[in-house]
Amino acid sequence: MTTVHARHLDGSDVYVVDGLFAPDLVRLLYESLKDLPFAPTEFDTDATRSMPHLNFEFDPDALSSNPMFRLWRDRVVAKTGELFPASRVELDRVHCNSQPYGDLQFAHTDLVPGLTSLYFANAEWLDEWQGETIFYDRGGEPYYAVAPKPGRVVVFSGDLVHRGGVPSRACISTRLSVAFKFSTSALQKGQ
Numbered sequence: 001m002t003t004v005h006a007r008h009l010d011g012s013d014v015y016v017v018d019g020l021f022a023p024d025l026v027r028l029l030y031e032s033l034k035d036l037p038f039a040p041t042e043f044d045t046d047a048t049r050s051m052p053h054l055n056f057e058f059d060p061d062a063l064s065s066n067p068m069f070r071l072w073r074d075r076v077v078a079k080t081g082e083l084f085p086a087s088r089v090e091l092d093r094v095h096c097n098s099q100p101y102g103d104l105q106f107a108h109t110d111l112v113p114g115l116t117s118l119y120f121a122n123a124e125w126l127d128e129w130q131g132e133t134i135f136y137d138r139g140g141e142p143y144y145a146v147a148p149k150p151g152r153v154v155v156f157s158g159d160l161v162h163r164g165g166v167p168s169r170a171c172i173s174t175r176l177s178v179a180f181k182f183s184t185s186a187l188q189k190g191q
């Protein structure tokens with residue numbers, strides 16, 4: 001059963017979606033993602049360009065060639081459009097982040113105007129592993145933390161300042177998250 005919880009932040013909503021994917025599919029996706037050829041190519045802001053973190057870039061259109069990836073992509077796209085019905089969403093980018101203990105993550109925004117659907121890809125995640133995604137208010141204060149529960153999707157406006165969570169020392173795994181980034185435009189009346 002899919003559940004959606006909304007949290008309001010600076011005139012926008014952060015949606016936390018659980019149960020969109022069956023546990024077996026979450027495990028299969030994790031097994032497919034954990035051994036991707038990650039490279040230190042992603043950075044959070046121009047000021048942190050010298051501190052890249054591990055990333056794998058997908059071709060969004062190529063996800064169609066694998067039935068499991070197509071189902072995954074299509075569900076994320078459909079749920080994003082459902083949660084933001086006043087916008088036309090177009091998938092622009094899909095990338096997987098690999099964050100080990102000790103990694104550096106910095107507060108940043110994503111595609112503006114746009115939406116991000118962040119999929120937490122680990123098949124198992126214990127509370128003591130931490131790694132929560134932190135959302136900040138306009139004043140720069142941490143406002144909302146979202147735990148990286150397996151198969152969870154967090155959907156939010158790309159202009160919200162957020163930071164990926166770094167796993168604690170107790171974590172025996174890297175934290176995997178996949179960012180689906182959408183450009184948006186307002187729907188015209190009658191569409």
